[in-house]
Amino acid sequence: MNKKNKLILEVKGLKTHFTTKRGVSKAVDGIDFTLHKGETLGIVGESGCGKSMTSLSILRLIPSPPGKIAGGSVLFKGKDLVTMTEDEMRKIRGNEISMIFQEPMTSLNPVIPVGEQIAEALRLHQKMGKKAAWEKSVEMLKLVGIPSPEKRAKQEPFQLSGGMRQRVMIAMALACTPEVLIADEPTTALDVTIQAQILELIKELQTKIGMGVIMITHDLGVVAETCDKVAVMYAGNIVEHASTEQLFANPKHPYTQGLLNSLPKIHEDQDELITIDGSVPSPYNMPAGCRFASRCPYREDICITHQPNLINQSDGVKVRCWKYTDEWTGNRDKEGVI
Amino acid sequence: METAEKKIILQVDHLKQYFPVKKDSFFKPKAYVKAVDDISFELYEGETLSIVGESGCGKSTTGRAILRLDEPTDGKVHYMGQDILGLNKKEMRKLRGDLQVIFQDPFASLNPRQTVKQILNEAMAIQEVVDKPKRKDRMLELLGYVGLSAESLDRYPHEFSGGQRQRIGIARALAVDPKLIICDEAVSALDVSIQAQILNLLKNLQKQFKLTFLFISHDLSVVRHISDRVMVMYLGKVVEIAEKKELFDSPLHPYTQALLSSIPVPDPTLKRDRVILKGDVPSPIDPPRGCRFHTRCPFAVEKCKQEEPPLRELVKNHFVSCHIAEDLPV
Numbered sequence: 001m002n003k004k005n006k007l008i009l010e011v012k013g014l015k016t017h018f019t020t021k022r023g024v025s026k027a028v029d030g031i032d033f034t035l036h037k038g039e040t041l042g043i044v045g046e047s048g049c050g051k052s053m054t055s056l057s058i059l060r061l062i063p064s065p066p067g068k069i070a071g072g073s074v075l076f077k078g079k080d081l082v083t084m085t086e087d088e089m090r091k092i093r094g095n096e097i098s099m100i101f102q103e104p105m106t107s108l109n110p111v112i113p114v115g116e117q118i119a120e121a122l123r124l125h126q127k128m129g130k131k132a133a134w135e136k137s138v139e140m141l142k143l144v145g146i147p148s149p150e151k152r153a154k155q156e157p158f159q160l161s162g163g164m165r166q167r168v169m170i171a172m173a174l175a176c177t178p179e180v181l182i183a184d185e186p187t188t189a190l191d192v193t194i195q196a197q198i199l200e201l202i203k204e205l206q207t208k209i210g211m212g213v214i215m216i217t218h219d220l221g222v223v224a225e226t227c228d229k230v231a232v233m234y235a236g237n238i239v240e241h242a243s244t245e246q247l248f249a250n251p252k253h254p255y256t257q258g259l260l261n262s263l264p265k266i267h268e269d270q271d272e273l274i275t276i277d278g279s280v281p282s283p284y285n286m287p288a289g290c291r292f293a294s295r296c297p298y299r300e301d302i303c304i305t306h307q308p309n310l311i312n313q314s315d316g317v318k319v320r321c322w323k324y325t326d327e328w329t330g331n332r333d334k335e336g337v338i
Numbered sequence: 339m340e341t342a343e344k345k346i347i348l349q350v351d352h353l354k355q356y357f358p359v360k361k362d363s364f365f366k367p368k369a370y371v372k373a374v375d376d377i378s379f380e381l382y383e384g385e386t387l388s389i390v391g392e393s394g395c396g397k398s399t400t401g402r403a404i405l406r407l408d409e410p411t412d413g414k415v416h417y418m419g420q421d422i423l424g425l426n427k428k429e430m431r432k433l434r435g436d437l438q439v440i441f442q443d444p445f446a447s448l449n450p451r452q453t454v455k456q457i458l459n460e461a462m463a464i465q466e467v468v469d470k471p472k473r474k475d476r477m478l479e480l481l482g483y484v485g486l487s488a489e490s491l492d493r494y495p496h497e498f499s500g501g502q503r504q505r506i507g508i509a510r511a512l513a514v515d516p517k518l519i520i521c522d523e524a525v526s527a528l529d530v531s532i533q534a535q536i537l538n539l540l541k542n543l544q545k546q547f548k549l550t551f552l553f554i555s556h557d558l559s560v561v562r563h564i565s566d567r568v569m570v571m572y573l574g575k576v577v578e579i580a581e582k583k584e585l586f587d588s589p590l591h592p593y594t595q596a597l598l599s600s601i602p603v604p605d606p607t608l609k610r611d612r613v614i615l616k617g618d619v620p621s622p623i624d625p626p627r628g629c630r631f632h633t634r635c636p637f638a639v640e641k642c643k644q645e646e647p648p649l650r651e652l653v654k655n656h657f658v659s660c661h662i663a664e665d666l667p668v
């Protein structure tokens with residue numbers, strides 16, 4: 001990654017909370033990251049840790065109520081999206097910043113032909129004429145590898161396979177050549193050959209127009225192949241932030257280590273896959289200390305009483321864990337507990 | 339799987355599923371998407387058969403046709419010797435207790451107006467599997483299995499993350515003690531550690547209760563872990579079917595070979611060139627003549643353009659539909 005590239009997105013202390021009758025769910029609880037032109041940031045983490053809510057917050061698409069951005073800022077080319085008017089936001093959404101949603105059926109209109117839906121975005125944002133927008137829409141469907149795009153464009157979402165619907169979303173997100181693309185599990189429904197084709201397409205747009213990409217995925221293979229840097233989330237926080245190489249070569253946070261350990265090995269036969277014992281704390285009732293403490297094999301007393309901060313290490317990796325601070329006693333190791 | 343005790347639980351014969359497409363003009367003949375076009379296979383009790391293949395090749399349609407969620411165009415499906423397609427609505431509903439499905443799109447398959455408790459309760463009530471007083475305990479057990487907390491019971495589907503919703507779908511399928519589960523991309527929205535937890539769960543339940551899985555997934559490392567046998571589909575046809583190890587170690591069909599070569603590897607030091615299949619992906623509305631793969635196959639010969647290759651048993655228990663499978667470079 002070229003460090004001199006321009007900063008386009010800066011997320012600072014972002015908090016998104018849901019207020020329900022069960023209490024306040026701190027789905028996103030103080031997130032910081034930056035994205036430069038042409039750069040790809042990966043976001044990984046356990047199901048429910050707040051990845052989708054982070055991205056929906058950036059675009060101000062949190063269902064509200066019960067959701068609310070409870071703090072922080074999102075600077076897009078220097079302007080704070082959090083305080084922008086809804087009118088200004090509409091011009092950015094789907095145009096300068098676009099998003100591939102995790103569940104296509106929740107964001108596609110079920111009764112409008114898919115080509116029509118893409119064309120509509122083009123007419124709205126790019127001020128294209130009816131015919132030109134339709135042609136571009138068909139071309140986009142072709143680019144994402146949908147065969148017979150002219151025919152498919154006229155079909156409704158339910159007539160398409162899961163992977164085709166996902167590609168319709170991708171086509172729609174890329175149609176207006178956004179400066180920032182937020183891709184929330186963009187390839188979950190795609191087989192590896194088409195996945196490769198889509199990732200290639202995204203990369204092409206990155207080199208051509210310098211699009212910045214936030215890639216949310218649980219597929220660590222995709223992370224390894226596409227991301228420059230990675231943020232690992234756990235229970236609403238970032239617990240590790242590192243370059244992709246560093247993350248895979250030397251994962252620091254015990255959660256990251258556990259995650260990499262759980263990968264099914266493609267060239268080995270395992271009877272039982274390795275998991276991380278225990279489960280995440282409830283977002284309604286976060287513990288006072290480290291949020292991973294109840295599952296952590298290294299846990300010391302301080303982990304239970306105090307939450308660690310995300311701290312810069314000498315190698316540039318940031319990690320939220322007491323192990324990497326002066327507070328760490330290492331007593332358990334000495335006693336041979338582990 | 340021991341060959342001696344193999345019992346067929348599901349038999350699919352010449353299954354076809356055609357969907358009509360809107361005509362461009364009145365004068366053109368009626369067109370169809372041939373989503374599933376004459377496929378046959380069997381499922382043995384207690385095994386996991388995976389279906390893999392390109393997006394749109396007919397995997398979900400196969401699953402839906404077996405359960406009659408879409409009425410098949412043609413063919414036969416037998417479950418434990420019983421002709422499913424001949425059953426009336428009431429008989430079919432009863433059978434749904436045995437045959438469960440975990441849908442690819444969890445959001446669309448969960449009733450948005452029901453809480454998790456209502457969803458699970460309804461499933462158990464319809465199939466009469468758990469006595470009323472014991473249902474609450476059973477629900478908590480199921481949620482625990484899939485890593486969701488007890489407070490989830492009173493929440494609605496939209497209040498969960500994508501992966502959490504998927505796990506609600508899994509809990510619902512398990513709630514009725516089924517014999518066969520069609521898992522359509524059932525773990526695709528889950529991070530690897532939760533995925534591992536669910537896969538371990540499925541394997542353990544399988545061992546305990548002789549559960550059978552028809553496992554649809556594009557994640558080949560998951561397929562490699564969970565399957566006994568693997569079936570590869572291409573454009574509505576079965577192109578290869580074999581025991582897992584055999585298929586991964588010596589794939590015979592050129593499409594399977596290409597598929598296996600493009601698995602992403604979680605190792606950033608291994609940036610490698612992938613085999614991206616050349617040529618346009620053909621459409622099931624107008625599939626190529628002969629071998630359906632010939633338009634993209636690097637080895638295609640004249641015969642491939644003319645004749646449809648039959649599914650042949652080239653090696654014991656290893657079936658492939660390619661004219662020149664025995665002459666391909668390994």
Ligand SMILES: Nc1ncnc2c1ncn2[C@@H]1O[C@H](COP(=O)(O)OP(=O)(O)OP(=O)(O)O)[C@@H](O)[C@H]1O
Pocket residue numbers: 018020025027045046047048049050051052053054063066067102283496497498499500501502527529
């Ligand atoms: N409407 C809502 N009300 C209350 N809590 C919610 C609501 N929507 C989401 N949440 C909670 O917010 C948390 C974060 O959800 P989010 O969708 O961001 O997770 P995620 O990291 O994207 O997970 P996945 O990988 O499963 O998609 C979850 O614990 C979820 O249950």
Ligand SMILES: Nc1ncnc2c1ncn2[C@@H]1O[C@H](COP(=O)(O)OP(=O)(O)OP(=O)(O)O)[C@@H](O)[C@H]1O
Pocket residue numbers: 158159160161162163164189190191357358371372373391392393394395396397398399400442622
């Ligand atoms: N209800 C329907 N009406 C019309 N066509 C349909 C319908 N359902 C599926 N199809 C078509 O059938 C074909 C097979 O779809 P199917 O959903 O089985 O694919 P798949 O193998 O599951 O793909 P994916 O991996 O993308 O989920 C596709 O061309 C699809 O457009």
Ligand code: SF4
Pocket residue numbers: 253254255290291292293294296297298299300303308320321322323
């Ligand atoms: S802070 Fe303590 S409990 Fe948390 S991850 Fe580090 S060692 Fe484990």
Ligand SMILES: [Mg+2]
Pocket residue numbers: 051052053102184499500501
């Ligand atoms: Mg999500």
Ligand SMILES: [Mg+2]
Pocket residue numbers: 161162163397398399442522
């Ligand atoms: Mg499908």
